[in-house]
Amino acid sequence: MSGGDHNQLPASQIGSDSPGELGEPPAPVDFALRILQRVGIPRDRYDTYVRLDTAAGGLFVAFTPELVTGAVLATGGLTAERFEELHRSRTGRSAIPTGTPLPGLLTALRTGRVRRLSLDLGPVDALEARVLRAVQTIPAGQLRPLSWLTREAALPPARGADAVLNVLAHNPFVVLVPCHRVTYEHGAPCDAAYLPAAGDALRSAEGVDMAEVHQWSRSGAVFLGSDTTHIYCHPTCANARRITPAHRVPFTNAREARRAGYRACKSCRPVAA
């Protein structure tokens, strides 16, 4: 072994003057998947995942042939390997890269209509599941306050807001369960599961005018009514946005609207119908 020291030299030289030059070249994206298919591992033993582009950057989405099983934004330097490990530790399933996304996934992401996307919520309790399902029903380009979520998910009002925020912070399906559409009562977005920039990017891609939302929250008005129909809505509701400026009537709470003879909108449900 007299050559031991001598032999160390070439390695360190190559390592120093060409770092990563001999590093791992990328394998074809479906290399691992084809191995599993060729060996004949049943498809239900593993999940596959794709990396898709969203307004907030890359999004890793894992799925079985029918259900989405997880989604994580590739912010903060999250690599594919790290995502695989996170997915494994959360769901106990292996995520194998593929080039083919789940049918309907691309459309759902492009249009923001994620309501009908089938999710496998995995190991969550009933409360979390109800909150996530409720968030999923918020339409694209619209915002809902925490109190609305608490009511839609039928949570006990006493611990409602905190419980909801806690669930949102650990949202295992970011973007697909659109928690960027959830706000505090005064209209400021929660963004519990995102960096602020990511939340803003997603909202502006859906056409939410944040300047207008800020203006609303400063004025103290929470609901918007129409004096022609005598119906009041959440300000970002599609029906509220159709009201011409001359007919807009702001309200600071539901009681005020009711006293003025207005009823709640049936699509955005500002109070329990």
Place this chain on the structure above:
Amino acid sequence: MEELAEQLTDLLAQDLDAGFTELVRVHARAVHAFLLRVSGSAAEADDLGQDAFLRAYTALQGYPPERRRALQPRAWLMTIAANVWRNHVRSNSRRPLSVMRVDDAPDMWSDADPGPADRALNADDRGRLVAALSRLPEYYRVPVVLRHVVGMSYAEVAQIQGCPVGTAKAQVSRGMSDLRRLLTWEEEGEVAT
């Protein structure tokens, strides 16, 4: 990483399919990288990689759980990949290209030489290094790739090569000095032209 490897062998012992899926997820990239760098062809790396994992699965089926638990997955897989590569080289040398029927030739084109895409890649520094690597004799190339592409220890390289550690070190060292000489020649050649 060690903790992960430990879980992997436990999983292999308990449930072959789940363990094998994890084995593929964790190690497929390294096996592919090894085969790509020793063969110099993406198509061959792909085929031989599939082959190596198929062999691994067949072997695992015959192993009792204790043996699967005692496995060192990465070194074991690399041993299989190295053997698959050696077998491939040997059977190719027994079937020289000249006796091949013309009809079969198109199947071999992508494998024999770097294609247009590979040549485009070779334009940059990494490409030059890869090209030099593919000119290295096969008995040096395998240990060099194991040590410097896959990043294994000399002990692991020796285990895969079936030789003492000192021999593995010498092989890597000679491979590296050959590689350096190939690159210097190339640079001088470029200056001359």
